[in-house]
Amino acid sequence: MTAFDDALLAPDSDLVGLTAAICDIPSVSGDEAALARAIEAMLRARPHLEVIRDGDAVVARTNLGRERRVVVAGHIDTVPIAGNLPTRLAGTAEPGTKGTGDVQGDDRVLWGRGTVDMKGGVAVALALACEIGTPGVEPGVDLTWVFYDHEEVEAARNGLGRLARNRPDLLAADFAILGEPSNAGIEGGCNGTMRADVVTHGVAAHSARSWTGENAIHGAAEVLARLRRYEPRTVEVDGLAYREGLNAVGIRGGIAGNVVPDECVVTVNYRFAPSRDEAEAEKHLREVFEGFDVTVTDSSPGARPGLDAPMAQDFAAAVLAVTGGEPMPKYGWTDVARFAGLGIPAVNFGPGDPLLAHKDDERLPVAELAACRDALRAWLLG
Template identity: 65%
Template structure:
């Protein structure tokens, strides 16, 4: 039997109830059932289900549609478990402690509370609650919806409720991982002059990274900082053998003005003369802040939060909306630096502020 969630309850209490339901990646059935059960009775919403992803949308015939999305899953609990949630006094007021309070049940609680209350929003709204965000990209529930039900998540502008401490973070950087392979010649280490040490030769790869000056690129009025860094190195077979290969794994975080193909070309240029093998790539997302819907969102939110608009340097699922041609931003309660930590916690005031700001934008 599905747990009961009251979407009309206070967003902070709703966040607590969501956190206390089982929802570690791969175990989202109970929370998806509870979210569907809370939304299904609402006459103003059409509710759809795919696996453990739940979509609810208005059908009011508005000229434009916005999509507001958030993932239901969390990383594993601590040992001992950091659930059920606790309310504690913080330096700036009450804080909600426990797994998921930051990433991202605060955002989901805000979404669920708004979905119930906004029966006649300014624009048509699609609410997307999806599974498997905290694991391999191939399992991502939003990715599955984009691939199998693109009409369910199509819109003119999207907001992803990822934690931003109540600020607006536009778009996101793309990410590219490559293996830079350095060949050598094997030999017995007692006769090392008979070989060619691949690990030693890899010093040139590291030197190029050390000399590299990452770019700052302005996209749609936001300045994205790029980065090119070694994130792993492997080589050698035994302690008495000169290695015949060394592999340096490099991660390139690139601004959303270029696609993965352009990012790959840039990395190959940096490592000219070496064998470069792409192992993973994901495009970034332009924030599209010049879109009238995005501009209205920024104006309404900043009027309520007093914050500012910043770029998202990490990769988030806004890129999946960008792939559909939908400009998207990140906006939600919780300090992203506390996501996944043992002391994960969110000021309750941020949950309330994000709820008020989105309500003001959607209802005005």
């Protein structure tokens, strides 16, 4: 385990070093404890913050008596490491001076697991949590910073979901920003996601006498054919176009090399536009696979863009002024849906290309770190 050095993560440290240090503490889902302890120690050293630990989630709050409160949240876990830690920094640009703007215009790239999904966003939030609310750096809103566990696994284990169930008071806010990678622009809402098992049945038999049985794996050919013929929709929701998708993501069947299998299971993943709720999504799946047994195994609702909320519009204007990024839809599922379920408008905003999330060559342009930090800082202080 990489040693944690709180001095390295001091608020006036280089933002690139902060990001690298966070990434270099391995925190695959289920193994976030070391990073959670490090984040907790860093935040407890700041007297302007009230810090609460819940499992491997860390919540830090200002209590300045402001009329409105904003949540800035990010998950601290990653998918499994693929030989891509520790991080490495590539490029020729010289680091700038520390502080705001220190890496603007920097052409370096930070490589490694978590740089995009989503420890770049976590680093931005940590740096600002340590600064904003200190004497002379006072925001116009109260702030809640949430660093949570178990996002990259099934929804039932999600740390933000746990907080929403057990401590909804910690998430109470007028607006929320989730630091998921969005190319330093705003991505509104998110698609919903549903996994289901589509089951075919047969009759078991000895493979030497296969005519006495019925092969369930062969029967799955029709399931796959329907998937090949399926034409996903593009749906406009509140001015943003969301692309749907329906794909087989797993198949299993058979118990031995000489037995005709009597069951085959095709696991499918449906990504549905936020215009549909979970019940409508399940109904659609059952229509697509009519005639087969369909069992939903995991589901999370989508979220509408939320860009009609006044605070969201103000934030979008601030981001546009700094990064030039116009709001776009979020195709993948994110925890903005949990905030939407709590009645809190929320958007995705963080450094990194979401197309590089979970890839072995995951990498983050250094300049995007500063762009996100500066846009968020300007809006919070403005």
